[in-house]
Every structure is written in structure tokens, then in C-alpha cells.
Amino acid sequence: SSELTQDPAVSVALKQTVRITCQGDSLRSYYASWYQQKPGQAPVLVIYGKDNRPSGIPDRFSGSTSGDTASLTITGAQAEDEADYYCNSRDSSGYHVVFGGGTKLTVL
Amino acid sequence: QVQLQESGPGLVKPSQTLSLTCTVSGGSISSGSYYWSWIRQPAGKGLEWIGRIYTSGSTNYNPSLKSRVTISVDTSKNQFSLKLSSVTAADTAVYYCARGGDYGDYEYFQHWGQGTLVTVSS
Numbered sequence: 671s672s673e674l675t676q677d678p679a680v681s682v683a684l685k686q687t688v689r690i691t692c693q694g695d696s697l698r699s700y701y702a703s704w705y706q707q708k709p710g711q712a713p714v715l716v717i718y719g720k721d722n723r724p725s726g727i728p729d730r731f732s733g734s735t736s737g738d739t740a741s742l743t744i745t746g747a748q749a750e751d752e753a754d755y756y757c758n759s760r761d762s763s764g765y766h767v768v769f770g771g772g773t774k775l776t777v778l
Numbered sequence: 779q780v781q782l783q784e785s786g787p788g789l790v791k792p793s794q795t796l797s798l799t800c801t802v803s804g805g806s807i808s809s810g811s812y813y814w815s816w817i818r819q820p821a822g823k824g825l826e827w828i829g830r831i832y833t834s835g836s837t838n839y840n841p842s843l844k845s846r847v848t849i850s851v852d853t854s855k856n857q858f859s860l861k862l863s864s865v866t867a868a869d870t871a872v873y874y875c876a877r878g879g880d881y882g883d884y885e886y887f888q889h890w891g892q893g894t895l896v897t898v899s900s
Contacts (some may be wrong), residue, residue, distance in 0.1 A: 705885070712892055719886070720884075756824065759885075
């Protein structure tokens with residue numbers, strides 16, 4: 671089992687706001703990074719650090735952390751945002767990388 | 779722009795050793811404060827970190843795989859490699875190589891290979 675816990679599935683109406691969460695003790699010390707993965711494709715980094723977006727990622731994607739929970743927020747979800755989303759950070763030892771189990775986002 | 783490409787056999791027999799290579803282009807594998815990782819994904823399942831190697835040669839492995847994993851780097855060829863021994867059907871997955879960055883209180887993978895499917899079957 672993963673040290674980072676994500677809800678398996680979340681849905682959002684088109685153009686509405688959705689929050690995808692990632693919970694784990696290590697998030698009290700380390701920020702999560704977030705990845706979007708569409709079928710048959712490699713993951714794409716969308717958020718890293720406190721709330722940083724790589725070049726080319728729309729500003730409707732944002733990140734935040736509170737206590738042991740990191741959140742990825744999509745403000746005004748688009749049809750093309752339908753994908754699996756994974757968080758990653760370090761494990762509780764701080765020496766290893768872990769991924770959350772992933773959240774399947776459906777845009778209605 | 780850094781690019782990564784996995785290569786290796788797509789079919790491995792049970793109990794044998796899985797060997798994959800990741801070729802890095804668009805930059806030197808030795809430059810910058812990066813590390814190089816292997817990550818896998820069984821069909822229909824989530825991502826699993828296998829391990830990483832820093833340009834210094836230092837490695838960290840997923841504790842659940844540590845006894846079977848070796849990651850090495852060949853700076854002269856701008857490549858790094860994965861060996862996973864004693865494979866079973868549970869090791870069947872898409873294997874990705876990725877470049878990671880460690881920035882103290884966060885780290886992330888910005889560059890990924892396209893992934894290569896490895897099937898363990900007799």
C-alpha cells in the first residue's frame with residue numbers, strides 16, 4: 671500500500687472547480703508534486719513544490735497543502751482535463767520516493 | 779530539451795533478469811543537480827517508484843524491491859540502466875525512466891521516457 675492516499679475517482683461538471691487530494695504523514699514535511707496521465711501516455715508534471723507550474727501548464731491548475739494533505743485544484747475544468755492524476759513526494763523516512771494510488775478524474 | 783528513451787527486451791521469462799536501458803539526449807547525464815529514476819506501472823494500476831541513481835553514483839531503491847534491483851549509470855554513453863532479478867508475472871508492467879530533481883522540501887519528475895512494456899511470461 672502507498673504512503674500517500676488518494677481518492678480513486680472524482681467527477682466534476684464542465685467549467686466547474688474540482689479538488690483532488692493526497693494524504694500522507696510525509697506531507698507535513700515535504701511538498702507533493704502532481705502528474706496528469708492520459709491513456710497510453712507517460713505522466714506529465716502539472717504542479718511541483720509549493721505551487722509551481724511548469725511551462726505550458728494552464729493556470730487553472732494550482733496546488734496547496736494543509737497539514738498532512740496536499741491538494742490539486744482545477745478551476746474551470748475542461749474536457750481535456752479528464753485523466754488520471756497522481757501525487758508524489760517522499761516517504762516517511764525521507765529517503766525514498768512514493769506515489770499516491772491515483773485519482774481518475776471524470777469531466778461531466 | 780532533455781529527452782529520455784527506454785530500450786530493452788519486451789519479453790522476459792520467469793526467474794530471469796529484466797534489463798532495461800534509458801538513453802538521455804539533449805543534455806549530459808552528468809550535469810545539473812538531478813537524479814535518474816525508474817518507475818513502473820502495471821496495466822490498469824498506479825505508478826510505482828523503483829529506484830534512482832544520482833550522478834555521483836549514489837542509489838536509493840524502493841524497499842519492497844531493493845533485494846532484486848540494481849540501477850547503474852554509464853556517463854560515457856549518457857545512459858542509465860535497470861536490472862531486476864528473479865522476475866515473476868507480477869513484474870509485468872510499463873517501465874518508465876525519468877529525470878528527477880531534489881530541491882530539499884520537494885522533488886519532482888519533469889522529464890519522462892515514453893515507457894516500454896515488459897511482459898514476464900514463459
